[in-house]
Amino acid sequence: MNKSKLIFSVTLIFTFALISFAQSVPNLKGTWTEYRPNGTKVTSYKVKIFQINGVTTISIAGSRVTAVIRGNKITWRNSTASGTILNGGNRINWADKSFWTKDTPKPKPKPKTTSTRTQPRPTSTPKRTTMPRRATTPTRTIKPQRTISLEQQCFNMVQGRVAWTKNGSKRWADANVRKLCAGTKNPNALIACFNSQINQNKNWQTAMNYCKGNRSNKTNTGTVSNRKIVDLTGTWLVYFKNGKVGTIPMEITQDGQIFTFDTGIGNRKDKGTVLNNSIYHKGKKIGDIAEDGRLIRLNEGVIWVKQ
Numbered sequence: 350m351n352k353s354k355l356i357f358s359v360t361l362i363f364t365f366a367l368i369s370f371a372q373s374v375p376n377l378k379g380t381w382t383e384y385r386p387n388g389t390k391v392t393s394y395k396v397k398i399f400q401i402n403g404v405t406t407i408s409i410a411g412s413r414v415t416a417v418i419r420g421n422k423i424t425w426r427n428s429t430a431s432g433t434i435l436n437g438g439n440r441i442n443w444a445d446k447s448f449w450t451k452d453t454p455k456p457k458p459k460p461k462t463t464s465t466r467t468q469p470r471p472t473s474t475p476k477r478t479t480m481p482r483r484a485t486t487p488t489r490t491i492k493p494q495r496t497i498s499l500e501q502q503c504f505n506m507v508q509g510r511v512a513w514t515k516n517g518s519k520r521w522a523d524a525n526v527r528k529l530c531a532g533t534k535n536p537n538a539l540i541a542c543f544n545s546q547i548n549q550n551k552n553w554q555t556a557m558n559y560c561k562g563n564r565s566n567k568t569n570t571g572t573v574s575n576r577k578i579v580d581l582t583g584t585w586l587v588y589f590k591n592g593k594v595g596t597i598p599m600e601i602t603q604d605g606q607i608f609t610f611d612t613g614i615g616n617r618k619d620k621g622t623v624l625n626n627s628i629y630h631k632g633k634k635i636g637d638i639a640e641d642g643r644l645i646r647l648n649e650g651v652i653w654v655k656q
Contacts, residue, residue: 374418375438377405379451385509386446386520393497393505396449410505412619412631415649427635427648445509445520503530506540506631513553529557537622538606540632545624578623579642581608583655590650598656 381396397408398416405416407425415426423441424431432443439451497505507526512519533539539560546556582603587595599611606623622629626638628645636647645653 374400374403375421375434376400377418377423377434377438377441377451379454381441381449381451383409384448384450391505393501395452410502412506428633447509499533499536500527500530503533503536503539506536511540511544511632512547515547515550525553529560535607537620537629537631541622541624541629544629544632544634578606579626579638581623581628581638581642581645581655585645585653585655588652588654599653 377398378400379398381398383391383394383396385391394410399406399408405418405423407414407416414428417424417426418434421434422431423434430443430445432441432448434441441449443449504523504526507529508521508523509519513521513525529543530536530539542560543553543556546559547553551559580603581601583601585599585601587599589595597611601608601610603609603623607620608623608628609618609620611618619630621635623638624634627634628636628638634648636645636653638645643655647653
């Protein structure tokens, strides 16, 4: 076999392998319901999974993470969370014994058909009749949608997701989570403070007591007292790992330690926390600030550059 035929054969085999791998990724796109390890259904929020151009993104409790799928195994990027995909992509069993089930979409209503029968033309002009006055339809009062309290948001962000000891369990007693989140006005800042203390080998009670005062968007987390908070307000360009630049600039606004940024999903926005020279999301460090606040290196290899 000459060299050109050998190269052609290897290329063909590699192409078939890529096609087989792409077809093996299950379709998880849709809305999901979460169940805790004891079987209790979570009703305070829904999980949404997006799959665009081979990238799987999970939106949960107001935050977003990227997932990696290999066969029937799914893991969260930059996290130890992992699970198994079952029932043809309609159920995910997680390592902490919780599980998600895919919601069945409601069938679309069939369009009403209108009759096209031609009415016969009257032979004489009919008498004009007075139509009865239509009864006034009472105005329907629209009830406001129920919003999740900050304490409940904090609870959902901590239980099963934040370890209460360094590299330890993420399963809390519910009473302890509610004690940590009681009265919080800023769950992101509270969790960032708690994680910072745990990473310094503090026990959870000491960390909780230390962070109890960090309730407002403008309060410091303790570790940044007497330091100037980096201002991230402005327009940013996103540079991906492959060197490509995002086509749509990202806008960031900031209030104290809390900054708001585009999620990349429609017009949705999300919030993070500035702590020293790092940024946190849902209490987890996701990147480092450099160049006097004009560059951010995310853990996943993406870079934000301020314009």
